Amino acid sequence: MTPPRHLDTTASTPVPDREPGWWRSAVVYQVYPRSFADSDGDGMGDLQGIIDHLDHIAELGADVVWLSPIYRSPQDDNGYDISDYQDVDPMFGTLEDLDRLIAAVHERGMKLVMDLVVNHSSDEHPWFQESRSGRDSAKRDWYVWRPPRPGHTGGEPGAEPTNWHSFFSGSTWEWDEASGEYYLHLFSRKQPDLNWENPEVREAVHAMMRWWLDRGVDGFRMDVINLISKEFGPDGGLPDGAAKPGTRYGDGSPFYMNGPRNHEFLHEMHREVYADAAILTVAETPGVTLEHARLFTDPARREVDMVFQFEHVGLDHGPGGKWDLSPLYLPDLKLNLAAWQEGLADGWNSLYWNNHDQPRVVSRWGDDSPEHRVASAKTLGTVLHMMRGTPYVYQGEELGMTNAGFTSIEDYRDIESLNHYREQLEHGADPAAVLAGIAPVSRDNARTPMQWDDSPAAGFTTGTPWIAVNPNHTEVNAAAARRDPGSVFHHYRRLHELRHTHDVVVDGSFRLLLPEHEQVFAYTRTLAGSPTLLVVANMSSQPATVTLAGLADQLAGEVLLTTHDDGAPAQGEELTLAPWESRVLLG
Ligand code: ISL
DSSP states (O other): OOOOSSOOTTSSOOSOOOOTTGGGGOOEEEEOGGGTOOSSSSSSOOHHHHHHTHHHHHHHTOSEEEEOOOEEOOOTTTTSSOSEEEEEOTTTOOHHHHHHHHHHHHHTTOEEEEEEOOSBOOTTSHHHHHHTTOTTOTTGGGBOEEOOOTTSOTTSTTOSSSOBBOTTSSBSEEEETTTTEEEEOSSOTTSOBBOTTSHHHHHHHHHHHHHHHHTTOOEEEETTGGGSOOOOOTTSOOOOOEEOTTSSOEEOGGGTTTOTTHHHHHHHHIIIIITTTOOEEEEEOTTOOHHHHHHHHOGGGOSOSEEEOOSGGGTTEETTEEEEEOOOOHHHHHHHHHHHHHHTTTSOBEEOSOOTTSOOHHHHTSOOSTTTHHHHHHHHHHHHHTSSSEEEEETTGGGTOOOOOOOSGGGOOOHHHHHHHHHHHHTTOOHHHHHHHHTTTOGGGGTSOOOOSSSTTTTTOSSOOSSOOOGGGGTSOHHHHHHOTTSHHHHHHHHHHHHHHOHHHHHOEEEEEOTTOSSEEEEEEEOTTSOOEEEEEEOSSSOEEEEOTTOHHHHTSEEEEESOTTOOOOBTTEEEEOTTOEEEEEO
């Protein structure tokens, strides 16, 4: 049996011991500070607001709080554009508030993980300001500066050094008239990419990370850390990418994703910063392959503990990419997750449906109608949390929060959505069609304020929230969920308890059942010395009947958790499930 997760809070030191590998049985709760809780009425979440609501997270049974960025930032990308890595943005509070938050997290037996955003800084960071001051600046080489394409005049369309398309629309290159060169920005023009080839950059990042560890943080979530190594040619040049249909841009990702020195840079960071610290390190790695994920997380290679991979959240992207969502075909999801369960059996994976970049899963792959919202949210939680890996719960997921339902471009705040809208309209697209593409997938779906209660601004703020509150907060809110033993909140709490009390949930090997079934997601987890864990979940809004050959004992076993207390008993190997009914069985 794994030891209890929550340490004795009466112990004299509030800093938790960190046993090597402690995160293997942990659950992480992600807080997106600007949308979590506002303590001072300015409409923007802040650190004191988080402190005020820590008991909600502790009651849920989370072990770790991951904070999205609270550093000083012009907020072009909601804090993922950092102008001072060692200070708190005044809109969130002060460093002293952060120290109090760290202490308050530790007092509750939890740990705190910071976001680490070092593929790029803000263009307002003093490093970049110095770098752009001239071609002979001592920090010129801290960023990626390149002359215009030969035969072109800087600043003219087509003069960019490569044809790469930015994650946030437009070119990845910004012309700097004063110094006569372009700088690279894979994200917005206010997020210039740091040049990791330069050892001074790496040393500065390491020093900053050590400073945070000394301040008491317990780990890092490393933003797009598999984009830091670009594939520069011998002369420092970067190649064009394959043309992206319908745009004047190309796909540069083969030249910056999982690049040639990526593993070396992470190994070096491990050695220089956290070799002996037993922290949690999670690499956010869009476009990572299973092969690279194995390398990133192989303990012997000493890089990071786990990755966030993106394959499963790309399965419903249509031919037009993320703005062209199509319905999910359940067997695709099952096979994909199973491949990662099996393929990373010697490494470690993160388990997630949601974060601040993804639409709400209950709207995306569940059924957010009043009839099925609660059961589908619970069942989605069940199939995810009973797998092997570290589960991440994104604020509001434990309430079954839904997509925003925005209908006007005025409602949106996210740079990615707004830039996409503008770019499409410039190309003559129909505004209504573009809006329809944005609505189900915009990152703002995840960013509406946390719904604490049924009061006008959902208990998030006494002022005007920076982004609209979802009108369904009158029904869907934490106060109501905490009172209701049948709520999504209490279901998630029990899922976390199961991970903390059953070794088979942490370590059992995974086997997918009924891979082709279009409604039911079923799998077993097995571990020597433990009964078999069986998960059977109806992932549809219609009833489903399955036959699970050889699993009659498990079907008749101990029910560890169910969505429907009145579920029909199995008949031998046959089981009929109500819409969105799921069971976790041990036998
Ligand atoms: O949401 C996405 C665009 O469709 C993703 O590609 C996202 O940009 C990618 O996952 C990287 O995300 C991280 O880095 C970004 C930041 O905007 C995201 O919020 C962050 O999670 C740049 O720092």
